[in-house]
Amino acid sequence: MATTGDDPRVNEGSRANDGAEHAPPTSPLEWVAAGLGALLIAAMIVYMVQYALKEHSSVPGEMDVTVMESRTGGLGHTVRFQIRNRTAATAATLIVRGELRSGDQVVETAEAQFDYLPPYSERFGGLIFQNDPARYELRIVPTGYSEP
Amino acid sequence: MTVDTGRAEATLPDRPVYEDNRSFLVGLARAFAGALIFSLPMLMTMEMWWIGFTMASWRLVLLLVLLIPLLVGLSVVSGFKSTASLRDDIADAFVAIAVAVVMSVVILGIFKVLSVDMPAREVIGKIALQSFPAAIGAMLARDQLGEKSSESMQRQTAMSYPQELFLMGVGALFLGLNVAPTEEMVLLSYMMDPWREIALLLLSLVLMHAFVYAVEFPGGAKPPGGVGFWSLFLRFTVVGYVIVLAICLYLLWTFGRTDGTGLAEIISATVVLGFPCAIGAAAARLIL
Structure with missing residues (x-):
């Protein structure tokens, strides 16, 4: 396509108005x-x-939570987790609650909130505990959402 | 650029004379610029990202299907060159879509609104929604950012009544799309009492009429002599405003703002969104 040097207007002078684009x-x-x-x-x-x-009009009830890592910092112990939506519905203002349990007793709770968890998507979040999660049983569950 | 017609005839004897590639590439660059200018506010609005995956799939399909005739119509009415045939207008429309999609992918990717680990529905939904304003911008830019040729000015003055109304609709989209997806449309409609809404409606009409006719602008919508105020007001301002409200209602429905909302709130949100849309429609001749 090396025709850039050729001005097509020259050949069509009869069709074009003076100075106008044709x-x-x-x-x-x-x-x-x-x-x-x-x-x-x-x-x-x-x-x-x-x-x-x-x-299908699915309800975002099927969610998996996976603990990614646990770190100790100045503020406490941070548990980083991944939450995955296994449905075609979106959960908005999703609240995820983490509990440190010792037998039947809940020692400490922490909450994280997600603006949106889109269909078949994953999002990451963190829960910050004062107690060391390694010494207790850790449970992370979504507790509520709103429909967008 | 030297003119060398002899060489062209020698190398390409039977080919029709095309627009040269350089001017096409310049047009393409303009289209990218226009897509960016027109859709940046929407690319940086979080509601646009969310609506991309939360909106009903059928509404997104409808939006994409409507985009094609809208762009073809825009190319007919105000394309940057007076295209010879409908075929060329259709080509222009699809070029604008290609530009819009590429631009949306790049910018949303840089913003990390898109990433490779997102599911296809989320990625495609976000791109598809952003492509709508971007494609309109790409199409407009070829006209706006280019030098106005005398022929395109002539075509603008020689516009028919339906074409005028069509251009008003595009003007409404031009301003309205920036704010339509935001939470503020609904919030304002909750905040305003009915009297303020009526006042806003009247203000929209007055400003619209003022924009269209009191301002004598280069587009040349100067009313022909002897046409009365009421004729112009009814034929352009009122009809234009009705079109504006219809577009507002469609946008609100598309963005899911009408779902589960009472009729009174839907009407008031439509009037609120109608304000920027009316200004856009009335100023279409100036800004498009």
């Missing part, structure tokens, strides 16, 4: 870009349609 046909390069755009929007539409078709 309408050269869409160039092959532009068609390539247009094709890309068509492909992209078609892909997005197709994906959304198939997602909408298989989307």
Whole structure:
């Protein structure tokens, strides 16, 4: 495509008004870009349609919590965890509560809140305890959310 | 740039004469700039990220489907070149979409709103939603940022009534999309009492009319002599405002602001959003 030196207006002087832009046909390069755009929007539409078709009105009840690591710092013991949504529903203002238990007794609780947990997504958070979680039984559970 | 028609005929004897690649690339750069300018406020609005994955999939599909005729129409009415045929307008529209998607991916990726470990629904939802304003911006930019040729000015003055109304609708989207997804639309409608809402409605109408006709702008919507105030007011301002409200209602519904909301609150949120949209619609000739 080394035709950049050629001014198409010269050949079409009869068609163009004086100094006005006229309408050269869409160039092959532009068609390539247009094709890309068509492909992209078609892909997005197709994906959304198939997602909408298989989307069931699910309730974000299925969530997994995995403890990633536990660290001791100046403020206390931080337990970093991952929470994963296994449903197609979004949980908003999700509250996750962590408990340190000794037998039946709850020694300490900590809470973390997530603005959003989107469908099939994971988010990370941390709980800060004053007691060492290693010495107790640690339970982390989501306790509530709102529907967006 | 030297003019050398002889060489062109020698190397490409049977090809039609295309717009050269350099001017296409310049147009593409303008489109990127326009997409960015138009959609930056939305790229940096957290509601836009959230709505991307919380909104119902069917509404997103509808938004994407509507985008195509909107862009083609925009190319017909105010494209940067007077395209020869509908085919070229369609090409322009899809180029704008390609630009919008690429720009959204890059910027959202840098912002870490998108990352590779996110599920496809979240990523595609965010990109698709941002592509809507970005594609409009890309399409407008080819006109806005380019030098206005006398021919494009002529086309603007020679616009038909439906084309005028269409352009008003695009103007409404231009300003309205910036604020439509935000929580503030609903919050304002809760805060305002009915009298203030009526006042806002009247103010929208007055400002709209003032913008359209008291300001004599270069677009040249100067009323033809002998047409009365009421005729103009009813044909452009009132009809324009009705279109504006319809667009507002559609945007609020798309962004999920009408779900489970009472009729009174829906109306008042529509009027609140209608204010920026009305200004955008009335100033369409100036800013688009």
